């Protein structure tokens with residue numbers, strides 16, 4: 001039976017799901033009516049079991065990593081270890097008020113500071129802040145740093161930031177929010193930066209460039225040192241989008257490549273769960289020269305004490321209410337310590353091995369636009385046989401019937417039918433072989449019974465959705481349902 | 485072998501054969517030799533047993549205190565069911581619901597969250613969440629500037645200074661001009677607002693209620709004053725107080741934002757928390773962030789889907805309303821379950837208890853010779869008072885007894901050394917409050 005109820009549907013007047021201790025303090029008069037609402041918010045009235053059953057049934061309509069393979073490109077959907085969760089939930093951390101005196105929070109500050117230090121070691125950048133809340137937030141802070149750096153050198157005509165056409169949408173969007181103008185450069189056919197095009201746009205109005213390496217099609221920018229030299233020579237800075245850090249662990253470091261600033265998505269590379277769209281964490285790292293721009297507050301070690309500096313001598317300003325998503329940092333910290341120096345460097349190897357294995361195993365039936373070795377992910381440009389009219393969307397929807405999460409589709413935008421596959425290191429050969437056989441079956445179906453694929457999915461709780469309808473006549477709350 | 489890495493020698497050999505290379509290192513031949521580094525200088529791997537021991541040591545370095553402080557983070561109770569439900573792998577480990585057919589769970593709770601936020605604020609539409617209340621305020625400023633096509637924003641001095649700081653940082657880089665509206669007796673000065681409005685065109689005014697002092701702002705007539713200058717009213721309000729207090733909608737707000745941590749989210753040393761944003765239908769297409777809407781599948785069955793995505797960065801890139809991508813989805817589920825389990829009555833009762841506790845302490849403090857009112861203004865669960873005591877001596881005495889004393893207001897404004905701000909929740913018992921009062925009397 002399909003569970004179609006909303007929590008509001010279960011509401012019965014007078015029912016409750018909570019208990020409170022007996023009141024010991026008298027009731028005080030409320031302020032005058034000017035300040036009060038004259039109605040009661042329409043929240044549900046339900047018992048505890050009703051709440052538990054409702055959200056359990058709602059959860060069954062989701063697909064998580066523990067159900068099956070999740071090769072979602074650019075998202076690094078690796079296993080989220082349970083112990084990370086347990087450590088983050090410890091009351092000695094979860095119950096700390098952010099303004100507790102320093103001497104009562106040395107444990108959490110040690111975690112914070114060690115994480116900053118390890119991220120520096122891993123990435124080759126001098127100093128990290130853990131204040132940013134997600135990847136895009138990190139990008140914004142990084143671009144603010146770039147802008148402030150040029151401004152302080154009296155070089156305020158540098159207002160443009162170079163963004164390849166293969167970049168994630170957050171890159172140009174973050175540039176706009178930081179008050180910079182993005183300049184798109186076209187990629188080479190293999191997805192790498194075209195050096196001639198790059199040189200053509202470099203000039204005294206360029207503040208910097210945003211890159212991810214390997215890029216969004218999974219190819220390592222082998223000219224990265226030359227790119228860094230060119231950009232620096234032209235007076236610009238290099239920003240590294242850390243979404244693709246996974247295949248560099250133990251291989252190479254963005255800092256050594258010449259990047260000046262980067263963010264890391266702890267919710268990708270460092271195994272913290274995505275939670276259906278957050279909470280993430282987007283630590284930002286910078287070179288020594290840019291350290292004075294890091295947002296406040298700053299966590300430092302002074303002697304054997306960890307301290308929070310609310311007002312550092314120099315800073316670009318404040319970008320989060322407190323110190324970022326500490327609960328997420330605790331999980332990443334546990335993960336880094338679990339992997340340790342022995343196993344963290346293995347991540348790049350196995351994720352890259354997995355990706356190349358899938359690529360080679362499927363390229364006879366799916367269109368491989370870029371031959372050669374990829375890193376942790378790669379793209380197909382749809383099915384090889386385009387004559388059936390079966391699109392990438394159809395393939396993705398058909399995969400839903402086989403209990404695997406589809407790859408990322410239609411990103412990056414450099415191909416029309418992009419299927420972006422990222423099989424993290426936590427996935428075994430058996431799982432991957434199973435995925436390969438499903439992908440082959442879908443390809444076979446596409447040629448033999450194309451309409452079957454075009455009509456997919458069949459086994460999901462709902463079938464294909466009319467997304468245009470939702471936008472035409474937006475129904476965005478329960479009350480709209482009652483009146484529609 | 486390692487517990488998270490399943491590759492055997494046989495697996496590796498077979499996979500390399502398919503790829504057609506001799507060893508894994510060959511997969512990294514495109515990385516310049518000068519960049520190759522194998523070693524990462526971090527500690528050695530810890531087993532689970534060692535991890536527990538390690539965290540035992542770390543835990544001992546923390547001393548959780550019983551908070552009598554809020555200042556943006558409030559110690560409300562988290563019902564047990566929430567943790568259990570949000571840690572179901574279906575919710576916890578899923579990505580953003582880009583494949584709606586297998587993400588109806590996430591989409592449905594976002595829809596429920598949006599519905600509850602509109603119930604609390606009285607506004608027409610809410611998004612799926614923002615990073616926190618402070619960044620949500622920054623986003624509201626951008627939205628107002630885009631709607632009004634102006635590049636100045638007013639913000640009241642009575643807004644929490646951390647929020648003001650974030651707004652100012654966001655504004656500076658986008659080229660938006662921020663004008664402060666000064667305070668008068670713990671309230672946004674109406675005279676200062678009128679004066680600024682007369683001299684400076686603005687996209688809108690940002691006010692917070694309850695404000696940084698804990699006082700309620702009387703916003704009667706503010707909307708009308710702003711409207712005369714085609715400026716928007718943006719209210720930052722703790723959503724938990726909307727059990728009792730007049731809604732942003734009723735004050736005439738065009739945009740409401742705030743911090744949902746007060747809906748049962750653990751203190752967690754400042755995060756993860758969750759910001760909300762709500763607005764009027766006519767402004768929906770200028771709102772940042774994700775919005776979940778209703779549609780039908782090919783069988784005509786009701787289903788949920790992310791909608792109006794043309795506002796977002798993955799479609800519009802540099803023309804998007806905002807750069808926000810991953811936000812605080814799991815926290816949206818958290819507070820949705822909180823509001824379900826507490827329900828209509830519980831949310832009210834929790835806030836009433838917090839209100840009563842705060843007013844009890846206030847009454848007792850003002851009976852002491854060492855405390856006096858800062859301003860004669862109504863408050864909710866947080867309040868600011870003047871004291872002749874040595875604030876740090878008082879807080880040290882409280883800390884020694886296991887309490888986190890009030891916020892020394894000097895943290896926010898060094899000219900206000902004699903002010904302290906207390907916050908109480910339903911978790912504070914009469915015994916704790918009386919104990920704190922005893923300690924304070926001793927200090928005197």
Ligand SMILES: Cc1ncc(COP(=O)(O)O)c(C=O)c1O
Nearest residue numbers: 074134135136168170243809810
């Ligand atoms: C390449 C790339 N850059 C940036 C981002 C943005 O990260 P976040 O969603 O954490 O803001 C993503 C994730 O979606 C990404 O894949």
